[in-house]
Amino acid sequence: MRPEKLGTSWVLGGAALALVLGVLGGLWTSSGLEKSLPASSVPATVAYTAFSHRKHTTLGIACGACHFQTYVEAWAGLPSVELCRLCHRSVEAPPASWEPATRLPGHVFFSHRRHTVSGGISCERCHGEVQAWDAPPAEPSFPRGMAGMNRCVACHRIVGASTDCLSCHR
Amino acid sequence: MVRWAMVIDLEKCSGCQACVVACAAENNVPLGSPQEAEIGRLIRWLQTLPRIEGEYPHVRAEAVPMMCFQCERPPCTYVCPVAATYKNPQGVVAQIYWRCIGCRYCVNACPFTLKWFNWFQPRWPATMAEATNPDVSLRDKGVTEKCTFCHHRLQQAKDRARAEGRPLRPEDYRPACVEACPQGALVFGDLDDPDSEVARRARSPRAFRFLEELGTQPKVYYLAATPEA
Amino acid sequence: MAEVLRSDVETRVLSPLTRPAGWGYTLTVGGLVAIFGWSLYAWNRQIQTGLGITGLNAPVFWGVYVINFVFFIGISHAGTLISSILRITDTPWRRPFTRLAEAITVFSLPFGALSVIVDLGRPDRLLHVVRYPHFTSAILWDVVCISTYLITSCLYFYLALVPDIALCRDRLPETPAWRKKLYRTLALGWQDTPVQWKTLNRLLTGMSIFLFALVVSVHTNVSFVFGMTLKPGWHTTIISPFFVLGAIYSGVATVIVLAALFRRLYRLEDLMTEAHFRSCAKFLLALCCFWLYAMIIEHLFVFYGKETAELRILEAKFWGPYAPLFWTMVACCFGIPFVVLAVPRWRTIRNLVAIGLVINVGMWLERYTIIVPSGAYPYLPWGVGTYRPSWVEVSITAGWLAGFLALILLFARLFPVLTVWEVREELGEARTSLAAPASMEPSAIEVPLFSNRAVGFNSQSTKD
Numbered sequence: 001m002r003p004e005k006l007g008t009s010w011v012l013g014g015a016a017l018a019l020v021l022g023v024l025g026g027l028w029t030s031s032g033l034e035k036s037l038p039a040s041s042v043p044a045t046v047a048y049t050a051f052s053h054r055k056h057t058t059l060g061i062a063c064g065a066c067h068f069q070t071y072v073e074a075w076a077g078l079p080s081v082e083l084c085r086l087c088h089r090s091v092e093a094p095p096a097s098w099e100p101a102t103r104l105p106g107h108v109f110f111s112h113r114r115h116t117v118s119g120g121i122s123c124e125r126c127h128g129e130v131q132a133w134d135a136p137p138a139e140p141s142f143p144r145g146m147a148g149m150n151r152c153v154a155c156h157r158i159v160g161a162s163t164d165c166l167s168c169h170r
Numbered sequence: 171m172v173r174w175a176m177v178i179d180l181e182k183c184s185g186c187q188a189c190v191v192a193c194a195a196e197n198n199v200p201l202g203s204p205q206e207a208e209i210g211r212l213i214r215w216l217q218t219l220p221r222i223e224g225e226y227p228h229v230r231a232e233a234v235p236m237m238c239f240q241c242e243r244p245p246c247t248y249v250c251p252v253a254a255t256y257k258n259p260q261g262v263v264a265q266i267y268w269r270c271i272g273c274r275y276c277v278n279a280c281p282f283t284l285k286w287f288n289w290f291q292p293r294w295p296a297t298m299a300e301a302t303n304p305d306v307s308l309r310d311k312g313v314t315e316k317c318t319f320c321h322h323r324l325q326q327a328k329d330r331a332r333a334e335g336r337p338l339r340p341e342d343y344r345p346a347c348v349e350a351c352p353q354g355a356l357v358f359g360d361l362d363d364p365d366s367e368v369a370r371r372a373r374s375p376r377a378f379r380f381l382e383e384l385g386t387q388p389k390v391y392y393l394a395a396t397p398e399a
Numbered sequence: 400m401a402e403v404l405r406s407d408v409e410t411r412v413l414s415p416l417t418r419p420a421g422w423g424y425t426l427t428v429g430g431l432v433a434i435f436g437w438s439l440y441a442w443n444r445q446i447q448t449g450l451g452i453t454g455l456n457a458p459v460f461w462g463v464y465v466i467n468f469v470f471f472i473g474i475s476h477a478g479t480l481i482s483s484i485l486r487i488t489d490t491p492w493r494r495p496f497t498r499l500a501e502a503i504t505v506f507s508l509p510f511g512a513l514s515v516i517v518d519l520g521r522p523d524r525l526l527h528v529v530r531y532p533h534f535t536s537a538i539l540w541d542v543v544c545i546s547t548y549l550i551t552s553c554l555y556f557y558l559a560l561v562p563d564i565a566l567c568r569d570r571l572p573e574t575p576a577w578r579k580k581l582y583r584t585l586a587l588g589w590q591d592t593p594v595q596w597k598t599l600n601r602l603l604t605g606m607s608i609f610l611f612a613l614v615v616s617v618h619t620n621v622s623f624v625f626g627m628t629l630k631p632g633w634h635t636t637i638i639s640p641f642f643v644l645g646a647i648y649s650g651v652a653t654v655i656v657l658a659a660l661f662r663r664l665y666r667l668e669d670l671m672t673e674a675h676f677r678s679c680a681k682f683l684l685a686l687c688c689f690w691l692y693a694m695i696i697e698h699l700f701v702f703y704g705k706e707t708a709e710l711r712i713l714e715a716k717f718w719g720p721y722a723p724l725f726w727t728m729v730a731c732c733f734g735i736p737f738v739v740l741a742v743p744r745w746r747t748i749r750n751l752v753a754i755g756l757v758i759n760v761g762m763w764l765e766r767y768t769i770i771v772p773s774g775a776y777p778y779l780p781w782g783v784g785t786y787r788p789s790w791v792e793v794s795i796t797a798g799w800l801a802g803f804l805a806l807i808l809l810f811a812r813l814f815p816v817l818t819v820w821e822v823r824e825e826l827g828e829a830r831t832s833l834a835a836p837a838s839m840e841p842s843a844i845e846v847p848l849f850s851n852r853a854v855g856f857n858s859q860s861t862k863d
Binding site: 109 | 264
């Protein structure tokens, strides 16, 4: 993480925390959900590497609640274990060797912020049905054909964004 | 339409090399060594060449900063077999490092020899390696690289302007060399805007371009130093 | 009577194929393969470390690899010239040389192409040329031309070989099973029928004409790589014809050297006669004079033009740092060959071999003095570059030469080095025209330099 950006990150992190807390608080107070979601359904002990997107999205938690850098940085980022601890009492941290499956190739300069904030593109547009996953993806989190330059260029043509090579490769 | 260009005032240039350092740091150009420099293996997107005119005692020397001239009709882009180098709509000649096959045809075709080839995998001293600019890629061995007028700075400037909800101002986007020059000898801007400082200076009677007779139409202009009276 | 002669040619040409390989041959091929292997090691080192391991630098961005590229593509034109152009014009003295000439084409072209691949900084991205072709680039057209050329000349070479493979199949009963199988497969069921001959002749004539166009266009394209840049020294109008001429010149010289080698090794003295070589020598002399003409014109224009950047290179070549190489080149390409070839009684086979080697050295140096000085004296910056090939470049050059020779030698162990049907054709003709006695001396046949016969192939001998 680049130091000069830490300030904004923390502010937004705080905002995201408030959002998560708000969502959870809402869940508690909403009587309808209380029935379907008893307190025991939030497991006390969880493993970071066994994260289920499906379980969390059914609770109505938005992508940006955990991947909050999406709106401020070039990268989306992975939530920290501390973020998980807001709800779960004990979180088994991933081993040091654990790596996220999705990595931007070194020759592509892609900005999440430019696409989500300036472009107003939803996460599903590129990442597909993430809410159906029961485990962290073993492969890059793109459905078949969603990643790759052809996909990028096709969309850029439709919305009239720049297709100059220099925009993404430099 | 925007056409980025630069004017370098040789009268103001003292040859301090600040631009050279700023460029290398901004664009992740490896440090290199004196040994490499001696055998023509040094990469410097921007370099200052000494130009000596006349003979002693009536000798006059000046330093000429030279980066890619971003020709309007670039000879290097025509010869690339894989279209890895091209001129973008704003007149910047770009090099796409991940398509380049390293045939060095473009480097040969450039009459100014202002494109650079990675003879080895670039290396930095450990402390510098951690501090490379994340907005510019690290090139691999075996590809050609060149100055892009710090194109990433244009993108950052646009993002900033958009976030602040205002149009892009000329002072928002300036390449690293222009920013570093203590004398203000380097002026950067839009040549198609007749009121821009670049356009004004390019019309100056002192303005000239290197090897203009070849017809490549460089977009880096120089203002000749006036000999002392 | 014709039958006797016919079988005679066949036995003469086929007998070396049945002899067991001597230790001399095995050692030579082994040595050549070892040199080639070493060059692959050198290439591997270059891929690991980057092109910095060569002597290349800024501003001399192109060196020995590009020179080798032009050189190997150059000698490959021998095959096309002798076997197609001289076949179309039905020049009689070409006959014993066609097969070797075609073999030189087919075996030197891959090394020309490889030289370019070695020169790439990123050979792993070679296929980008196909995925992202950029048609304004002369290098892209080189890829197109040379692959077309390679495919066409391989086919042409193979087609002309089919009747001879059939001969091997039928006349070599004692060869090992794998060779029998090889001949059987490659002969494509050739049975010497008039219909097959007619088809073959038609195919070869058609392809000859196509190859004629290719030989000019391929080397013209090679010259475009240089001529179509703004570089002083390269950007000249005469560079394309000069390149084509030089290519043919070095190619014919290579054919002479290798033909003399196999003449000696395979005892083919009465099939490849002194007369054949003498005719070839006259042709070489003509090429030698043309070469001098083109060379003088090229430099004369620069000299009268008096353009600073161009003149700098001219001076470097004439009396500057490149003068030793330049004048050696002129001696090798013109001085020595002209003196020897101009005196009729000096046109012995031994001399011709020496001249052939000298010309090839000269032509390699010619490409060196075209490519390197232009790199060393660019318009800008104001400095002067220097270039000294490193061990990697030397190794790879030696390896490519060794690989080329090894392929020729291996080929000559398996297939006839003469086109049996063409030589038979010639002997049949000579016999009727001169009414020579049964124990004729082929060396006594006067072979005209060019005959004015119509385009087409004579298949007379197959009918009798």
